[in-house]
Amino acid sequence: MTIRAWLAAVTVTLFTVGCGSNPKPQVALPAPPPPAPAEAPLAQQLPVDPILTLIAESRTHYDAGERELRMGHLERARAEFDRAVTVLLESPYGARTDARMREHFDRLVDRINAHEVTALAQGDGFSETRSEPASLDELLQIAMFAPPAGTRTWETVRADLASNEHDVDIPQNERVLSYVELFQGRLRDYIHSSLERGSQYLPMIFEVFEAEGLPLDLAFIPIIESGFKNNALSKASAKGPWQFMAPTAREVGLRFDWYVDERSDPEKSTIAAAKYLKTLSRMFDGDWHLVLAAYNGGLGRLQRAMKAAGTDDFWKLSASTRYLPKETREYVPMILAAMIVGRNPAQYGFEVAGLGPFSYEKVTVPDAIDLRRVAEWTGASIDEIRALNPELRRWTTPVKTQDFTLKVPVGTAEQFEARLAGASPAEFSALAWHTVKRGETLAAIAQRQRTRVSVADLAAANGLTTRSRLTAGQQLVIPNSPSTLLATRTERAAPAQVASRSIAGSAAVPTVARPPSPIVYQVKRGDTLSGIARLFDTTVDQIKSWNKLRTNAIVAGARLTIHSSRAQ
Structure with a gap:
């Protein structure tokens, strides 16, 4: 019997008793139906796996880092990549106690390192925008x-x-x-x-x-x-x-x-x-x-x-x-x-959807500045900043050019200028400076760069010709290494011992941490073993040994395994 039917029965009974002329024998009231048993909370039905929870949180931060990196927001990307790693390193379970955790941690480090290699190739300030x-x-x-x-x-x-x-x-x-x-x-x-x-x-x-x-x-x-x-x-x-x-x-x-x-x-x-x-x-x-x-x-x-x-x-x-x-x-x-x-x-027969007029605000930058910094400080994407400033051939405004006028999205000039006023010179540019030593040549300086740079580009970046003679103390613009702009904690060794509290609550079993996985580098046109060795802070002989190469000859598209600390 439902509650409504039960109430109706009670009402009819009371009405009959109250209005009848002759006393009637009392009738026992029907008992209300028992309440439905409360459903057990879902958490009690399905126990939460703490490892999967940690991995999901780590993935969330990594995905956020990739989104920021695509936008050109290097600092935010680095922060998210750091969080993705920190979640694992600072968990009570350690980063290597569980097979699932180990697999995720190693894959995470490899993927972040791959982004770092890409940044070395594209974000050194010398790379030219595509036509x-x-x-x-x-x-x-x-x-x-x-x-x-x-x-x-x-x-x-x-x-x-x-x-x-x-x-x-x-x-x-x-x-x-x-x-x-x-x-x-x-x-x-x-x-x-x-x-x-x-x-x-x-x-x-x-x-x-x-x-x-x-x-x-x-x-x-x-x-x-x-x-x-x-x-x-x-x-x-x-x-x-x-x-x-x-x-x-x-x-x-x-x-x-x-x-x-x-x-x-x-x-x-x-x-x-x-x-x-x-x-x-x-x-x-x-x-x-x-x-x-x-x-x-x-x-x-x-x-x-x-x-x-x-x-x-x-x-x-x-x-x-x-x-x-x-x-x-x-x-x-x-x-x-x-x-x-x-x-x-x-x-x-053309129905043209207008895109709206080409509009922007202008800001003045006192020195060369990385366009990715501009994107981050305005909240725009790097693609938006480059679309507003298509005349810039590099990822930076010109060096040795004071008060360069830059275009930023409408409504962002004020916040950009506020960030600019409080920024240190180190935050500005995608380029670095080299002080010429006695006897150095453009060719020698170009050869020592971790990212490949031609003598012609090095000369042009500094307003020189390839035959220009250098003098000791002269300041030259050189490619900057943006590796520090990505995750800073991927090289931290994962704990060799399991934390005192294991997943199941039992005694921890010590495990030995394996070294981070190597990365695979795909050879590009114009690459040399010596150039790749400089890129990863290793030697030609080491690369040949790891890949069982007999000669220094490599071809575009070949894949090389790199074990150096720079690849970890």
Whole structure:
């Protein structure tokens, strides 16, 4: 009987007794049902395994360390890696008493050491940021298969140009419209991603070009040149969204050295492009088709072609293969097609989700600073910091450059400046300094570095040439070893004795701690045994002995076992 039924029965009974005229014999009330037995707590049902709990806690800290490391937050990563190890080392059970604990501890140390080796290779301040292939090289290959424009494309472009004004003359011919057709077909994904990427820069470009009195249609040149990728690099070594060659970049005032390449700075390169286009415009009396041809093929080449052909009409010049290279002949109609689609993407089936304007705050740093420090002090990721400062070629701002202006995410400048004010110089840079001794050469100093560095890079980092003579007492920038930026406790020996209290509460059984596991190093192109030996503080003979090598020859991709203390 339920409680509700029981209460109903009691109520009926009382009502009957109270209202009846004749006394009734008393009826025994039914007893309430016994309460349901309380469920035993889950903890009593399933005893907690303290070893698994410790391992889970250690893994949590290690995973957090990896996340921080991916963000470029070295101090936070080190703290989490330390906690992952400390949880095991300071547990009442020791780190090596249980097979599961030993396995986890050894794997943990190996993985942290692997991160350390990667940091040595990438975070020494000398490593260069990666470039992306420029789009023009590939687009010109695809252009060979551009389909003829269909009737629908002709009608769409005709209606578009009739209702939307352009400030560059766009002829409605097959050469231009075939690219519009290609952009809607085979190159649809490329054009779409370029337009989305460019949405954050176009407001700035429009503003610069308007201030210079340039046609706004020219803002769409980077769709073809680079896809609006700031680090786009062509086979000819043109770089940046506007694809400047190094000599031209210097002519228009862009900085280009070992630390900084302003061709990749979206704003500075846009200002330079505006000035350069304006100069070309004056040379060709505002004929933007010739300006575009000169921008791609070079001023001298175009002038020679015009003289040889006896015409200043680009379409006549490009009708023959005699005067201009194929790239320039195809470049101009391709740019004009990009102007058509870029001005009115919806008309051609492109739904572009704007990324918002390229925005940031500026801070001034008094000396070279590691970009990972900037990421950590602003709470941003290293990828965000590098995206805001694509002109920086290294993981650091330039040395010997006071008051360098750095871009940080909006809302973080104040906290960064507060951290900067309280930081010691040792916290700043990914680079270190070497005082030249009597008789030292660049080659000798480069050879002694634990991370491989070429004489050319060492010279360029210090504003020298490979033939520069050094003087005693001279200060040189050298690669820094970031090993101290990762876990500091992985080399601490695990307890050889089991703690006084065992897992089961019985007497502890002493065990001998085995040495930390070796690591496996994969040989990279350009590696030598002597270089690897310096990296791990060991000798060539030791590496040959561990790996049963008869000669010093190694090949890229080979795996070497390393037992040295640096690998532990």
